[in-house]
Amino acid sequence: MRLRSPDFWSGLALAALGGYIVYTARGWEYLGQDGPGPGFFPLWYGIAMLTLSLLLVFSKKENQKIEWKGAGRAFATWGAFAVSVAVLKIVGFLISFAVLSFFIVAVMYRRPPAVAALVALGVAAGFYVVFPLALGVALP
């Protein structure tokens, strides 16, 4: 068993999801007087998911190598994006979006802080002009 293979771990996660689907679907009606119940379809795709993901977990096939170099940048950006969405309710879209833009330009692309600030202010102002002013679309 390839304990460190990405297929192993993703297969395991999907097997857990498949198991959860099967377990939950068993609690719903499978076949009633009017035909199949709400548990019918989920039970079958849950079983299929469980079977296929276990195939992936126990597969002996050699994995394609996954390049994780650079993933740190993606995860950092995702984290910043998640934080900017989480604080939307407190600081509003324009501020959180400007800070996110500043982070991407200054930290991810290592541009000078002045350039990052200019981009951040520019895109935030642009969104304000295009959406609430021109299109009448409310910002979060």
Next chain:
Amino acid sequence: MEIFGGLLQGFALALQPVNLFWCFVGVFLGTIVGIMPGLGPPATIAMLLPLTFLMSPASAMIMLAGIYYGAKYGGSTTSILLNVPGESASVVTCLDGYAMARKGRAGAALGIAAIASFVAGTVGVLGLMLVAPPLARFALAFSAPEYFALMALGLAMVVLLAGRSMVKALLATLVGLWIAGIGTDLFTSTSRFTFGQMELLSGIDFVVVAIGIFAIGEVLANLEAREEPQALPVPKGLRNLLPTLQDLRDCRFAFAQGSIIGFLVGVLPGAGSTIASFISYGVEKAFSRRREQFGTGVIEGVAAPEGANNSETGGALVPLLTLGIPGSGTTAILLAALVLWGFKPGPLFIAENPNLFWGLVASMYIGNVMLLILNLPLVPVFAQVLRAPVYVLYPLILGVSIVGIYASSGSLFDLLLLVGFGLLGYLMRKLDYPSAPLILGLVLGGAMERALRQSLMMSEGSLSILVSRPISALMLSFALLILLIPLFSRLNTWRVRALEQKDS
């Protein structure tokens, strides 16, 4: 006569100033999206979909379709100038297109790509116009079992051609089916997989998943690299962009076969424009008198794949509009758009909405002319897009995604889901899980479950109804055969080789 009348009706709609404007916006955006590596039509259409709710459905459909086929034109520019495909359908154009550019013939390569795209794109629309109405009439005989079988076949085709591992593609489909099942069951009002969250009772909005998987996932994947590739210069002046008469003569067969192959491949769910362009390139090479020169800058090597990937668009709209079966991520989003606007794509779609169908067809003829004009004399201007800093582009995509989701639902909970699906989209790319089957599973999941349950209600619970009706039995047999392909080693080797070429 019926087609002629429909087409006149369509042109009356498409030539309205407002629709001409949106058609232009669509093809213009499509060209830019096609040129930009890393931003594909599914991501763009998903991002813009919530904003189209402010428009009339006809204008919105004309614009979104414009992005779809416009991106095919733009994709070749990046392939030729950067040796990086602007979108997956232009992968094979890199082989001879970039070689031509390095020899100083970038202008001719860009010119022939635009002309081939125009010729084949127009043939594709012609095919759509001729094939869709009779196919829709044939599909009127379909009932719930046939629909279930058809959707199963469509998903099987997508699974076959979506990724190197069919197990992973199937798993992605099943995750899509599961997401589609979240919410309240319409037959019994049972809430399913809602984790006690009130917000999930009405299900997960398709737009949230599509934007998360395609747009956010794509941005995160592109952010892995800090470097930006350098483009070769584009010759200025129309004269330098026009291919010679000899070039046009050399490309006659490529125009014709690219148009036909592209359309036929497009009609098959799951095959897609990348496969169409590879097949067309292969056919061109096989029949060429100078096949040994392919890959060194042969002009037919640009014309054939570019033609095929544009003609494919017309073909791909056939199953979407007549059967309600999308064949790719982009057409799945278009299907969701139609459903969100209150239409029901399927055999009755053309009969019930002749204005929309024929208006779309007519707008595609007009859009192809606009694209020819945009992509011949104006290609040096568009090439400047490649110089735009990506550190401005990515925050813009994230911002439009947030505003788009919020505009459609007004829910902060949906934005949190967007964050989650963005991460899922990125991880799927990293772990080599194809995203198209997930999106298709999500789009078709509800309809598929409904069709299956209706079938079983018709047969009082007996599954035999699915195999006792000839059309349904035939389609399910095909679907089963497709899923068994990995067991036949030679066929599977062919499939994997085709997909490796697609990804290279």
